Amino acid sequence: xxxxxxxxxxADVLVLGGGPAGTWAAIAAAEAGAQVVLADKGYCxxxxxxxxxxxxxxxxxxxxxxxxESIERREVxxxxxxDRRWMxxxxxxxxxxxxxxxxxxxxxxxxxxxxxxRSSLQGPEYLxxxxxxxxRAGVRILDQSPALDLVRDVDGxxxxxxxxxxxxxxxxxxxxxxxxxxxxxxxxxxxxxxxCNPDTGDGHLMAAELGAELSxxxxxxxxGMAPAFGAQTKGRMYxxxxxxxxxGTPLDVPPGFAGRHAVPRAMLSEPVFARLDLAPPQLxxxxxxAQPNFFxxxxxxxxxxxxxxFEVRMVLEGTVRGTGGxxxxxxxxxxxxxxxxxxGDVATRELITGGRSGGGSxxxxxxxxxxxxxxxxxxxxxxxxxxxxxxxGRHGLLPGSTPAADVIRxxxxxxxxxxxxxxxxxxxxxDSLARLDELWTDAVPSLDVGANPQRAREAVAMVAHAxxxxxxxxxxxxxxxxxxxxxHPDTVPGxxxxxxxxxxxxxxxxxxxxxxxxxxxxxxxAS
Amino acid sequence: xxxxxxxxxCIDCDKCVDVCPTNVFDAVPGKHPVIARQSDCQxxxxxxxxxxxxxxxxxxxxGPAEPDSPYRDEAAxxxxxxxxxxxxxxxxxxxxxxxxxxDRNPELPELVAAHLPGVSVQ
Ligand SMILES: Cc1cc2nc3c(=O)[nH]c(=O)nc-3n(C[C@H](O)[C@H](O)[C@H](O)COP(=O)(O)OP(=O)(O)OC[C@H]3O[C@@H](n4cnc5c(N)ncnc54)[C@H](O)[C@@H]3O)c2cc1C
Ligand code: SF4
Ligand code: SF4
Numbered sequence: 001x002x003x004x005x006x007x008x009x010x011a012d013v014l015v016l017g018g019g020p021a022g023t024w025a026a027i028a029a030a031e032a033g034a035q036v037v038l039a040d041k042g043y044c045x046x047x048x049x050x051x052x053x054x055x056x057x058x059x060x061x062x063x064x065x066x067x068x069e070s071i072e073r074r075e076v077x078x079x080x081x082x083d084r085r086w087m088x089x090x091x092x093x094x095x096x097x098x099x100x101x102x103x104x105x106x107x108x109x110x111x112x113x114x115x116x117x118r119s120s121l122q123g124p125e126y127l128x129x130x131x132x133x134x135x136r137a138g139v140r141i142l143d144q145s146p147a148l149d150l151v152r153d154v155d156g157x158x159x160x161x162x163x164x165x166x167x168x169x170x171x172x173x174x175x176x177x178x179x180x181x182x183x184x185x186x187x188x189x190x191x192x193x194x195x196c197n198p199d200t201g202d203g204h205l206m207a208a209e210l211g212a213e214l215s216x217x218x219x220x221x222x223x224g225m226a227p228a229f230g231a232q233t234k235g236r237m238y239x240x241x242x243x244x245x246x247x248g249t250p251l252d253v254p255p256g257f258a259g260r261h262a263v264p265r266a267m268l269s270e271p272v273f274a275r276l277d278l279a280p281p282q283l284x285x286x287x288x289x290a291q292p293n294f295f296x297x298x299x300x301x302x303x304x305x306x307x308x309x310f311e312v313r314m315v316l317e318g319t320v321r322g323t324g325g326x327x328x329x330x331x332x333x334x335x336x337x338x339x340x341x342x343x344g345d346v347a348t349r350e351l352i353t354g355g356r357s358g359g360g361s362x363x364x365x366x367x368x369x370x371x372x373x374x375x376x377x378x379x380x381x382x383x384x385x386x387x388x389x390x391x392x393g394r395h396g397l398l399p400g401s402t403p404a405a406d407v408i409r410x411x412x413x414x415x416x417x418x419x420x421x422x423x424x425x426x427x428x429x430x431d432s433l434a435r436l437d438e439l440w441t442d443a444v445p446s447l448d449v450g451a452n453p454q455r456a457r458e459a460v461a462m463v464a465h466a467x468x469x470x471x472x473x474x475x476x477x478x479x480x481x482x483x484x485x486x487x488h489p490d491t492v493p494g495x496x497x498x499x500x501x502x503x504x505x506x507x508x509x510x511x512x513x514x515x516x517x518x519x520x521x522x523x524x525x526a527s
Numbered sequence: 528x529x530x531x532x533x534x535x536x537c538i539d540c541d542k543c544v545d546v547c548p549t550n551v552f553d554a555v556p557g558k559h560p561v562i563a564r565q566s567d568c569q570x571x572x573x574x575x576x577x578x579x580x581x582x583x584x585x586x587x588x589x590g591p592a593e594p595d596s597p598y599r600d601e602a603a604x605x606x607x608x609x610x611x612x613x614x615x616x617x618x619x620x621x622x623x624x625x626x627x628x629x630d631r632n633p634e635l636p637e638l639v640a641a642h643l644p645g646v647s648v649q
Binding site for chain 2: 045121299
């Protein structure tokens with residue numbers, strides 16, 4: 001790639017975001033012969049949900065009927081919004097790419113029977129390895145370099161992006177590219193959920209400024225359980241939990257994951273305490289090695305989770321472990337905007353997991369597979385660079401007077417509380433939407449970019465995200481998968497279709513027919 | 528949140544500055560990095576994992592620790608071996624075994640089924 005003197009870069013493919021989706025995309029694009037630049041807001045290797053949290057994968061052997069059974073189970077749990085072609089494709093691609101991780105040297109564990117087990121990836125190890133492979137593939141990495149907006153050519157084809165180097169006094173960068181892969185993750189609204197603060201929905205905003213459509217934004221009410229003193233949303237161990245009142249008497253809720261709905265409901269009226277009573281003592285040591293970053297905060301706080309009662313709370317993970325995101329218009333992870341591809345949590349994951357990602361695994365598999373697909377198709381698309389490109393960003397890029405922190409706090413007031421976002425009602429959603437719309441019309445145009453252009457764009461992105469979420473949630477007058485309407489508690493068969501949404505000044509929602517078509521071509525993508 | 532950069536241990540490699548996903552530290556030429564934006568810390572512990580000399584301590588709290596908190600008592604934390612805790616857990620550093628080799632996640636459903644018949648697990 002060439003580096004013009006004015007600090008601009010040219011590439012065939014620009015990848016925004018360096019989590020699992022972005023790193024797999026960058027590698028796939030480079031393997032397809034493209035010159036690739038990858039820009040991350042943070043550091044490719046530590047940034048994003050997976051690096052901090054780790055991923056159990058939807059990793060099912062091809063033999064026998066295991067895949068079919070897993071697909072059928074998920075079709076039910078996901079609320080019949082999945083697409084079987086995509087599920088088969090993702091299972092296949094994930095299987096192959098995980099195999100490559102082994103060849104690249106990921107230190108997989110061996111079980112008591114001597115079998116190597118590959119379904120779990122510990123975050124720091126996984127993303128450190130991915131960074132190494134990205135570099136080996138010849139990709140140029142820009143760390144600590146948040147993208148602010150996209151650029152397009154005269155035909156409206158996405159042709160790169162602009163951003164800043166935040167550790168170099170916010171010096172501006174522009175990368176012109178033949179195609180762009182968005183892999184900027186979901187949006188957890190700076191809730192502090194483990195590893196999620198870099199994920200503020202920036203990619204959704206950039207795409208929406210070019211008219212991109214989103215899908216499944218009502219599936220955005222994912223909360224993770226965390227210690228009350230912290231926000232580490234490692235959830236798997238709570239399957240062993242029993243729950244208690246503050247005085248130590250048991251709460252009348254089912255233990256473990258069965259209490260998924262009852263426990264947050266109880267939190268509306270009192271502090272809730274937990275203890276991992278159900279964990280068999282013989283397994284305590286194994287559990288520690290299964291989820292070190294679940295135990296680390298409790299260890300540091302001097303709490304023995306098997307012996308002591310400890311207060312827990314729910315922390316919003318939004319569309320990180322929700323499933324809504326940019327709609328895909330084709331089998332190559334194309335968005336509805338030409339030249340723009342989406343992978344990982346920035347894209348809708350309804351195709352493989354419907355309206356619920358609970359039980360983990362699907363999102364991480366999706367990041368691997370959609371990253372691989374998006375990188376390969378973007379490389380194929382990458383066209384000759386056009387000399388004249390114009391910036392597509394329209395909001396939160398000029399000096400103003402409203403502090404971004406004020407806008408962020410105002411959005412958080414609407415989306416973080418359980419009684420607004422988890423237990424939804426029509427009046428509650430409309431109440432929030434009125435304030436969110438007002439933020440959009442009054443506060444966003446006067447945002448202060450000042451010393452922190454990244455933060456201003458994050459504020460805009462979060463307002464937009466919240467409006468898509470609640471507009472879609474208001475439209476879906478039923479409860480399905482993770483979307484709960486207390487005023488419409490039943491699942492209505494006629495609602496078994498996906499919802500598209502989009503727009504910035506005017507937010508719209510409309511029904512989408514279930515996608516159908518031919519088998520996805522996986523063969524050429526994973527070698 | 529990040530509470531301690533140990534002046535006694537830090538070798539000014541600026542690795543923590545490079546890797547922090549939320550840009551909490553500032554490098555200072557010829558000196559130890561400083562915690563410049565603590566309120567941006569997301570308590571992910573990853574700087575602890577990367578610091579080569581266990582000079583960092585991240586308290587498990589979502590907000591800053593009180594001034595007299597044990598989480599700010601560097602001498603006591605160092606004596607108890609708590610600086611760089613996460614690096615120990617994940618087995619990074621010379622002579623350590625990667626924690627991922629001991630990862631029991633994949634076996635969890637089988638292990639639990641064997642010990643807790645009738646309980647469905649993930
Ligand atoms: C605590 C926790 C546990 C989880 N456990 C599991 C599990 O067991 N199994 C599973 O399948 N899934 C799990 N998930 C979900 C899984 O981690 C995500 O689906 C996965 O990380 C998605 O990958 P991604 O690359 O799309 O996004 P991320 O990993 O979030 O990466 C997004 C990247 O984009 C960058 N970025 C954001 N904005 C910009 C910008 N403006 N410019 C440049 N870069 C930007 C960020 O810095 C980040 O590096 C878990 C999530 C959490 C929070
Ligand atoms: S990583 Fe550790 S040794 Fe290096 S600068 Fe940071 S605190 Fe100092
Ligand atoms: S804990 Fe995470 S966010 Fe906080 S300073 Fe360390 S690396 Fe940065």
